[in-house]
Amino acid sequence: MPKDHGVGASSKRREDIRFLTGRGRYTDDVNQFGQTYAVFARSDVAHANIRSIDTSAAEAMPGVVAIFTGEDFKDVGGNPAGWLINSRNGEPMREPKRPVLAHGKVRHVGDAYAAVIAETYAQARDAVEAIVVDFEELPALVDMAASLADTTVRVHDELPDNQCFDWGWIEDNRTKVDEAIRNAPHVTTLHLVNNRLVPNAMEPRASIGEYDPGTGDYKLTTTSQNPHLTRLLVAAFVMGIPEHKLTVIAPDVGGGFGSKIYHYGEEALVLAAARKLGRPVKWTAERNESFLTDAHGRDHVTKIELACEKDGTFIAFRTETMANVGAYLSNFSTATPTFLHGTLMAGNYKVPNVYVNVKAVFTNTAPVDAYRGAGRPEATYSLERVIDKAARELGIDPVAIRRMNFIQPDQFPYTTPVGLQYDVGNYDATMDKLLEISDAAGFEARRAEAASRGMLRGLGINSYIEACGIAPSHLVGQLGARVGLFDAATVRVNATGNISVMTGAHSHGQGHETAFAQVVAGMLGIPEASVDIVHGDTSKIPFGMGSYGSRSLAVCGSAIVKATDKIIAKAKKIAAHMLEASDGDIELKDGRFSVAGTDKGLDWGAVCLSAYVPHNYPLTELEPGLEETAFYDPANFTYPSGAYACEVEVDPDTGKVKICSFAAADDFGNIVNPMIVDGQVHGGIGQGIGQALLEAAAYDDMGQLVSGSFMDYAMPRADDLPFYQVDHSCQTPCTHNPLGVKGCGEAGAIGSPPAVVNAVIDALQRGGMAHVTHIDMPLSPARVWAAMQG
Amino acid sequence: MYSFDFLRPTTLAEAAEALARDEALALGGGQTLIPTLKQRLASPSVLVSLGAIAEMKGICRNDAGQICIGGGTTHATVAAELAESYPAMAALAGQIGDPAVRNRGTIGGSLANNDPAACYPAGVLGSKSLIVTNTREIAVDDFFQGMFTTDLESGEIITEVRVAVPDRANYQKFVQPASRFAMVGVFVAQYSDGVRVAVTGASQDGVFRWTEAEAALSAHFDASALDGLSVAADDLIADLHGSAEYRAHLIKVMTARAVKAA
Missing domain, CATH: 3.30.390.50 (CO dehydrogenase flavoprotein, C-terminal domain)
Known part of the structure; x- marks a missing residue:
């Protein structure tokens, strides 16, 4: 029987009432008295020196109240990189300044070099067109190999080449891995591209800056996944605003997928403009600005080698990757291809030798940063594609080769050669479950039926593991993070017994308001409706680090559990006082405090009321009030894992791929709300299928984003996707957080691309096209057809 | 969008007169033109909506048995009303865009725009068709003259498309x-x-x-x-x-x- 309350129940998402009835309140829905509008002048060329910017005509336009250029921000700080990576030679990465507005040079199409503030949006837009900029155009660097090879063209003049870093993980293992591969009986090599993606959140970025000259207080309302981090970056690093004088509010946010983790220059601009004008300043991106300036995802070019015995036993993985960081370092762009990628390159497997080399490259393209999965999809795709290729070369079943190399349940905790310690897992269990729910045994019959219709049917299967619950400050600190990655919660019990939970997590579609309430209500035994979740406002919530990296429940939820534990302890003291018993004898069950072994008891509400009506409290022993804050920093990452299967049919006449079925067996540890978890997996798989079949951010040689609108950037639509078979009944609870949860937000996007590509290759191989061993994503009809032609 | 004047004539004669103004543009269903205006890629002085001209809408059969589709007829109407009389054309219209597009976009607008990837040009050129305008009749084989180019004169309005039904x-x-x-x-x-x-x-x-x-x-x-x-x-x-x-x-x-x- 499904539970109907508390942890384990598929409680309906309470936030959907406002989202589905148009009552969500997003940044662009907010309008302030006296508000002005900002529109940015953006470069239409990929690379140029700015000879001059003439704003005189624009200043004379109707309604214009201010114009800013890079000159106005040359003395404030740059938008910093949050993660320090050291190169193999020990040198720190190169971190060129990322200014609020381009100064001296523009470095990608969409790079903002000026901003107009006007009374209306239309006036601001008209005035932007009257700005006259004189560019000295420079050759555009788009291709990573060309950027590394070019010594004359520099994205940043002060950098002698276009390399950010050349990272080895783990460098001490390099020689040993090289030797293992040299001596191996079989080596499979695969060259692949992990295609660049545009995040395309439904809600474009938007920001409103406000300044109160009477108090010196600033307010930034913005589309952010982590308001405290944004506050820290914009206040302390860029603008020099005292942190306590800036409130950052991220109201309802319509999707982020990583792109709204970061601080962007537009946020600093609206604050600076608000200070100068003493009026609110609003900016909302148009969709083409989103395409050109939201931090993109992926964009790796990789060579991976798998060395193994003839029987398929893995000996070594070696990866050489070029990772595009674009024109500037976004806040976590250096962590994504390194510690969120290289550390996962042992996969689910017992493999003694792993080495990863990543060169990060500056190009004249939009910055690239974490996008749903962030490094882990790149790792999983490389591993699970090369394993499939090796299985085919060796004539071993693709499931069998994985099983024979799986880390076994009794081997946990398992330390990999790339620096992680997996705490728990059972990879055969999810594979067994996958084969069951996908009806793998019936594949041959389905293939034969498809063949009778002239269609090529294929089956792709893979495993995945990810490190998420992005935290342990002590671990990320060792790995170069310049921030802590704990989280925090305050549980405030009101006099009438209902509760506000202030969390450092930020919900931008994940359903926190429902799931977190289930956790607290379940612990206390009170109705879920009595618990509200407050998030996204630095003036209300404790200092938290926001939502990304599948961390909300595992890290922020654990902080909520800790704070609720403190509430229970305090409430028991109050109940003990009221019942004239000792604290240790008080039990809390189903919302009622009782004295063990007696029929004496008090309801939750009576104890809460007493906390705020403390007429007879022994005040030296018992404080009034019932409010607690906890910070939580875990001992380790969490390690969700699973197995995915995809069946496709390829039309041999056109190369068009149809996804016939997709099954996912995930181990997320304990589950708070199964319906929300299903939805997270569905969404992740949808994005993974989008990457595998449809999506490509393509720049031409001039650095123009060719797929700069939905006319050319193919987003998955409902009829591109199948109904999913999703299962998360295989549960090995996380060993180190109080809920035993692992996180489910990114798994779908991590595990699904290789399943799709493996399935297409399988279909073509079974169709007699032995020459097709790999096709780069997205597997568009044209690419598949071209591959079939040989 | 830049600012422009907007006219919504109710007769063809008024529309032709309005379109004679400098930098006037005709607005059919707007499924191409409105996004173009929003992106500031077009800047007409006056936008002349053809949407209120009743004589340009609807479908009938003439004495010769040809299907006569008013230039202002939406894709959705063609998809619904030709389902029995010309199912291939109805199916074509039913595959254009999405329901929102099909309920606004018009056959005359699509043909006049002649997008190289639009569906209607194939259906109309693939049929024995006649393009009727407010000033003349144009044989379909003379009508399409390259990407986004047609035989239409500036300000000329497609009032009707006459199609012979194939076997x-x-x-x-x-x-x-x-x-x-x-x-x-x-x-x-x-x-x-x-x-x-x-x-x-x-x-x-x-x-x-x-x-x-x-x-x-x-x-x-x-x-x-x-x-x-x-x-x-x-x-x-x-x-x-x-x-x-x-x-x-x-x-x-x-x-x-x-x-x-x-």
Whole structure:
């Protein structure tokens, strides 16, 4: 029987009432008295020196109240990189300044070099067109190999080449891995591209800056996944605003997928403009600005080698990757291809030798940063594609080769050669479950039926593991993070017994308001409706680090559990006082405090009321009030894992791929709300299928984003996707957080691309096209057809 | 969007007069023009909506048995009302865009725009059609003159499209994955005196008739008649979504499918 309350129940998402009835309140829905509008002048060329910017005509336009250029921000700080990576030679990465507005040079199409503030949006837009900029155009660097090879063209003049870093993980293992591969009986090599993606959140970025000259207080309302981090970056690093004088509010946010983790220059601009004008300043991106300036995802070019015995036993993985960081370092762009990628390159497997080399490259393209999965999809795709290729070369079943190399349940905790310690897992269990729910045994019959219709049917299967619950400050600190990655919660019990939970997590579609309430209500035994979740406002919530990296429940939820534990302890003291018993004898069950072994008891509400009506409290022993804050920093990452299967049919006449079925067996540890978890997996798989079949951010040689609108950037639509078979009944609870949860937000996007590509290759191989061993994503009809032609 | 004047005449005469103004643009269903205006890629001084002209709307049969489709008739109306009288054309209209597009976009607007990837040019050129304007009648084979170019004079309005119903016909559309316009769309129609094959989406010159296939299919209306034929890739579109060679290949595949399904 499904539970109907508390942890384990598929409680309906309470936030959907406002989202589905148009009552969500997003940044662009907010309008302030006296508000002005900002529109940015953006470069239409990929690379140029700015000879001059003439704003005189624009200043004379109707309604214009201010114009800013890079000159106005040359003395404030740059938008910093949050993660320090050291190169193999020990040198720190190169971190060129990322200014609020381009100064001296523009470095990608969409790079903002000026901003107009006007009374209306239309006036601001008209005035932007009257700005006259004189560019000295420079050759555009788009291709990573060309950027590394070019010594004359520099994205940043002060950098002698276009390399950010050349990272080895783990460098001490390099020689040993090289030797293992040299001596191996079989080596499979695969060259692949992990295609660049545009995040395309439904809600474009938007920001409103406000300044109160009477108090010196600033307010930034913005589309952010982590308001405290944004506050820290914009206040302390860029603008020099005292942190306590800036409130950052991220109201309802319509999707982020990583792109709204970061601080962007537009946020600093609206604050600076608000200070100068003493009026609110609003900016909302148009969709083409989103395409050109939201931090993109992926964009790796990789060579991976798998060395193994003839029987398929893995000996070594070696990866050489070029990772595009674009024109500037976004806040976590250096962590994504390194510690969120290289550390996962042992996969689910017992493999003694792993080495990863990543060169990060500056190009004249939009910055690239974490996008749903962030490094882990790149790792999983490389591993699970090369394993499939090796299985085919060796004539071993693709499931069998994985099983024979799986880390076994009794081997946990398992330390990999790339620096992680997996705490728990059972990879055969999810594979067994996958084969069951996908009806793998019936594949041959389905293939034969498809063949009778002239269609090529294929089956792709893979495993995945990810490190998420992005935290342990002590671990990320060792790995170069310049921030802590704990989280925090305050549980405030009101006099009438209902509760506000202030969390450092930020919900931008994940359903926190429902799931977190289930956790607290379940612990206390009170109705879920009595618990509200407050998030996204630095003036209300404790200092938290926001939502990304599948961390909300595992890290922020654990902080909520800790704070609720403190509430229970305090409430028991109050109940003990009221019942004239000792604290240790008080039990809390189903919302009622009782004295063990007696029929004496008090309801939750009576104890809460007493906390705020403390007429007879022994005040030296018992404080009034019932409010607690906890910070939580875990001992380790969490390690969700699973197995995915995809069946496709390829039309041999056109190369068009149809996804016939997709099954996912995930181990997320304990589950708070199964319906929300299903939805997270569905969404992740949808994005993974989008990457595998449809999506490509393509720049031409001039650095123009060719797929700069939905006319050319193919987003998955409902009829591109199948109904999913999703299962998360295989549960090995996380060993180190109080809920035993692992996180489910990114798994779908991590595990699904290789399943799709493996399935297409399988279909073509079974169709007699032995020459097709790999096709780069997205597997568009044209690419598949071209591959079939040989 | 830049600012402009907006007129909504109720008669063709008023519309023609309004369109004679400097930098006037006609607005049909707006499914191309409105996004273009929003992106500030067009700056008319006056926008003349044809949406209130009743005489341009609706579908009827004339004495010759031809189907007469008013230039202001929406795709949704064509899809619904031709379902029995000309199912291939109805199916074509029913595949354009999405319901919102089909309920606003008009046949006259689509033909006047002549987007190289639009569906209607294939259906209309693939049929024996006559384009009727407020000033004259234009044989369909003279109408399309290359990508986004037609025989229409400035300010001329398509009032009606007259289509002879073939013995059998079919439209096969292979969609571009992002826009879902036709990457290749082939309309095949068999009349008593011959077969017409019109191809959209593929050529840099816009919609065209594949005359070799027409000859072969006129002799023998069977997909096998296409064996040995091929389309030259020279003038075909090559872009992010497919090479010219791929489009050439798709033309043959889609033509064969249309013949089979007709």
